[in-house]
Amino acid sequence: MDKRFVYVDNSATTRISEPVLEAMMPYLTGGYGNASSIYSLGMDSARAILKSRETVAKALGAKTNEIYFTSGGSESDNWAIKCAADAMAPKGKKHLITTVFEHHAVLHTAQYLEKHGFEVTYIPVDEMGLVNPADIEKAIRPDTFLVSVMFANNEIGTIQPIAEIGKICREKKVWFHTDAVQAVGNVPINVAEMNIDLLSLSGHKIHAPKGVGALYMRTGINLPNLIHGGAQERSKRAGTENVASIVGLAKAIELATADIPAKQQRLSKIRNRIINELLKIPESRLNGDPVKRLCGNVNISFRGIEGESLLLSLDLAGIFASSGSACTSGSLDPSHVLLAIGLPHSTAHGSLRITLGEDNTEEDADYIIETVPKTVEKLRAMSPLWERILRDEDIDAE
Amino acid sequence: MIYSEKVMEHFANPRNVGEIENADGVGEVGNAKCGDIMKMYLKIDGGIITDVKFKTFGCGAAVATSSMATELIKGKPVEDALKLTNKAVVEALDGLPTVKLHCSVLAEQAIKAALTDYYKRQGIDPEPIVGKVPDREASCGI
Ligand SMILES: Cc1ncc(COP(=O)(O)O)c(C=O)c1O
Numbered sequence: 262m263d264k265r266f267v268y269v270d271n272s273a274t275t276r277i278s279e280p281v282l283e284a285m286m287p288y289l290t291g292g293y294g295n296a297s298s299i300y301s302l303g304m305d306s307a308r309a310i311l312k313s314r315e316t317v318a319k320a321l322g323a324k325t326n327e328i329y330f331t332s333g334g335s336e337s338d339n340w341a342i343k344c345a346a347d348a349m350a351p352k353g354k355k356h357l358i359t360t361v362f363e364h365h366a367v368l369h370t371a372q373y374l375e376k377h378g379f380e381v382t383y384i385p386v387d388e389m390g391l392v393n394p395a396d397i398e399k400a401i402r403p404d405t406f407l408v409s410v411m412f413a414n415n416e417i418g419t420i421q422p423i424a425e426i427g428k429i430c431r432e433k434k435v436w437f438h439t440d441a442v443q444a445v446g447n448v449p450i451n452v453a454e455m456n457i458d459l460l461s462l463s464g465h466k467i468h469a470p471k472g473v474g475a476l477y478m479r480t481g482i483n484l485p486n487l488i489h490g491g492a493q494e495r496s497k498r499a500g501t502e503n504v505a506s507i508v509g510l511a512k513a514i515e516l517a518t519a520d521i522p523a524k525q526q527r528l529s530k531i532r533n534r535i536i537n538e539l540l541k542i543p544e545s546r547l548n549g550d551p552v553k554r555l556c557g558n559v560n561i562s563f564r565g566i567e568g569e570s571l572l573l574s575l576d577l578a579g580i581f582a583s584s585g586s587a588c589t590s591g592s593l594d595p596s597h598v599l600l601a602i603g604l605p606h607s608t609a610h611g612s613l614r615i616t617l618g619e620d621n622t623e624e625d626a627d628y629i630i631e632t633v634p635k636t637v638e639k640l641r642a643m644s645p646l647w648e649r650i651l652r653d654e655d656i657d658a659e
Numbered sequence: 660m661i662y663s664e665k666v667m668e669h670f671a672n673p674r675n676v677g678e679i680e681n682a683d684g685v686g687e688v689g690n691a692k693c694g695d696i697m698k699m700y701l702k703i704d705g706g707i708i709t710d711v712k713f714k715t716f717g718c719g720a721a722v723a724t725s726s727m728a729t730e731l732i733k734g735k736p737v738e739d740a741l742k743l744t745n746k747a748v749v750e751a752l753d754g755l756p757t758v759k760l761h762c763s764v765l766a767e768q769a770i771k772a773a774l775t776d777y778y779k780r781q782g783i784d785p786e787p788i789v790g791k792v793p794d795r796e797a798s799c800g801i
Contacts, residue, residue, distance in 0.1 A: 567694055569718035570670075577671055587694045588718030588759075593799045595694065607691035643676050645698040646691050646716040656691045 265579045267625045271618030278468035284512040288505035296502050306504045313511035320518040322451035323477050329494045330507050333474035334442040337461030338366040340487040341438045347485050349406035358400050359409040360384045362601040389550040390419035390602045398429045407436045412444035416598040417549030418558025427456030446517025447555050469513035473506035528556040528617050531626045535559050538630040557617035562608045565647030566640040574636045586610040605657040663753035669723040674730050677712040686772025693799035695721045697769035720759035724766040727751050
């Protein structure tokens, strides 16, 4: 088979789709007015932002005024968590509940708060990568100011029981934030029905540009600013609006949520085929729940090989994927998510994440199914660790 | 993170991969927990390294540094191999990202571990010649 271009890292980022770019173009060219200006060129921008806000709100089952545009998922997470802490600390509420397997935008923010006198409870996840709502309920205290649980995990794709957690938090009168960056467009979301108080989302995971996102803040919650300055975003988030990107985000979310069941059906079929075929490779395992997972997420560990080498080899074959190995995490430890579901370090190092998106086809799956086993075999042939696994040595005892 | 073309070339076409039957010295460094293991095989004849092979479990830089290190010592006197530094390996690869420098240290140690084994087999105390090679349980990212 010829070398191909198979991009299967859609949880890392996505390309800007044609309709999104088309919607943005007027604001990248002639429509450059500052939305705060009073003349028509400015008002056109202000109108585009308002319309975008309505679109995003509708996609989430929220009210228009509950949506604030930000620079992306990381900013939304920081805003929700740091500023909920700011708002509640004077009332003596200085306890945050989150989970061990959040994105670093949440985890590192929680760790920052710990350094500043807050207490954080990190709820564990089970070996399937799921949070038990009863654990959240038990952890809630009179001084808990926020519960933050991600909607869907970015590495292993597990989808959390968000509505159940939302119900518990509402009953206990604790604010509930969810990082829905990976869930938007893949799972139906209704913030009102799910009792979500704060929700983060990001544009570049759904075919909008990088550097744009939103925070949903339920009416009645009035977080202080993360970014101070001008009166943009009803004085809640300063900075001259990135009109084109906001318009792109709105178009992207409209398209991404138009027919989620159809997307789920198409992609989960491709996903399951890849999972079933790759699990035929000896000494491999699926990471994360097989059913409660994002329709495009495959995460498999191959013992005896290391993830970055696997990615570089796949890259040479034209496949773009990711891994949770230490080599790729930029730290000395493999992914905290894979360790949280109980994988030994050596197995976590050999993980491969394939995340399918709108553009992927059955032919891409064919190519992956043909290429990955050969690549794993090649790397195992040169791996001294694989020799030891074949000899049945306990490689994790070291 | 960016790898040099040289690193990618060695990763894509690693030199001297494999094992040597009846090797005169075999050394293994690194461990599974840290995610890098290198195993070196040396054939030594009259003080010359006549053949060298390696097997590596690890990231792209680990494969490339093993490959480059074997190239740098193949056909050379043992004394030259003893002097091989991780810096020389990095330079030969046109540099490595800072987070990957430990891979080059591992390559240097793998050769030293194989030479240690070589001297031991000769009944010679390797430590005064080779120095001390950290054992496998050493902490990650040395
Ligand atoms: C779950 C999750 N949260 C937050 C982020 C950060 O989003 P952004 O890149 O827009 O800052 C990401 C993406 O990397 C993510 O996957």
